[in-house]
Amino acid sequence: MSQALVIVAHGSHLNPDSSTPTHAHADTIRETGAFDEVKVGFWKEEPHLREVLRTVESDEVYVVPLFISEGYFTEQVIPRELRLEGWDVSQWDSDGLSADHVTLTAEDTGQQVTYCGPVGTHESMTDVLVRRAETVTGDSDVGDGFGFAVVGHGTERNENSAKAIEYHADRIREMDRFDEVQALYMDEEPEVDDVADYFESPDIVVVPLFIADGFHTQEDIPEDMGLTDDYRKGYDVPADVDGHRIWYAGAVGTEGLMADVILERAAEGGADIGDALELVRERTRGQQTVEV
The missing domain is CATH 3.40.50.1400 (Rossmann fold)
Structure with a gap:
């Protein structure tokens, strides 16, 4: 068949x-x-x-x-x-x-x-999130000295959305590969706007758990994190924010x-x-x- x-x-x-x-x-x-x-x-x-x-x-x-x-x-x-x-x-x-x-x-x-x-x-999405970190840094062994932020929309829109963010953040944390792992949100605490406040690591990889790049991942999040004051001007990868280097990876689905x-x-x-x-x-x- x-x-x-x-x-x-x-x-x-x-x-x-x-x-x-x-x-x-x-x-x-x-x-x-x-x-x-x-x-x-x-x-x-x-x-x-x-x-x-x-x-x-x-x-x-x-x-x-x-x-x-x-x-x-x-x-x-x-x-x-x-x-x-x-x-x-x-x-x-x-x-x-x-x-x-x-x-x-x-x-x-x-x-x-x-x-x-x-x-x-799916549990395999954890591997895709980590692969995004490797892709954006150009380092297949990235981990030491790095923090990792998984970014979601927020719990008000869909309770299960936050569950997925926390699930993958927990799984990455269990790998003991990155120095710190944090789930952050656009509309809820802890907010991605304050990304630098949640990490001590000098380098932070930020990966939005979104299927495609769009308004939120290309405009809101870069501006909210302070990578740029106008997304149309673009931003550096990594970008210096409050004493950290932010490696912004864009939507995991890409x-x-x-x-x-x-x-x-x-x-x-x-x-x-x-x-x-x-x-x-x-x-x-x-x-x-x-x-x-």
Whole structure:
């Protein structure tokens, strides 16, 4: 039986570059030959979530949401737009971090769809965050003398979003690789505005747990941290702020290794991916981030 992978993401009417990482990761996975088809679908762009399964010829489809946390989009919007028969969020039996997969039938196409949890809560995302630190510093051994900040939106928007930030910060801390690790937020304490106050390390890598670079990661966060007084002028990497060197990495979702997490999700749902994981890890090592 042929198998297809469908990567679903938010997309944007306002920022045409927001879909760039999704297409790039789809291309990376397509090149491994693990799936007969690799497609993408968006909520705010074409091809739309509601139509994407109709573009797939395979009977067996693995759907992986390119979202950071469990919530409105993963629990309501995507299953509704894909018309997954009998969907109920309780089938994931999740605590907000543990959604894995459930196999259902698409009502209008009859395809067997294995609907997976979002990439952002998968344990492999921790490795992608660390890879971002390696990429932005140009040092595959970065760690000693460095602090690491994982940045999220804040708890008011989505409680599960904060859970994902804390989860990965804890996992990076357990590695004992970086001198200090801190979860910071845009809208909640501890705030990313005060990044220098939370670290003693002379160097701090800052990685936003966002799928794509956009208004928040390209404008708000650099200005809030004091990297620049006007994002349009750009900023240095690293930038000197209050006696620290800030290595601002931009959205984690632009890291090539994100394709690994998508594959992990599909494989845990039962997809036969062969040696695709090894191929992706090898090809993305030393690779530049997705340009947007």
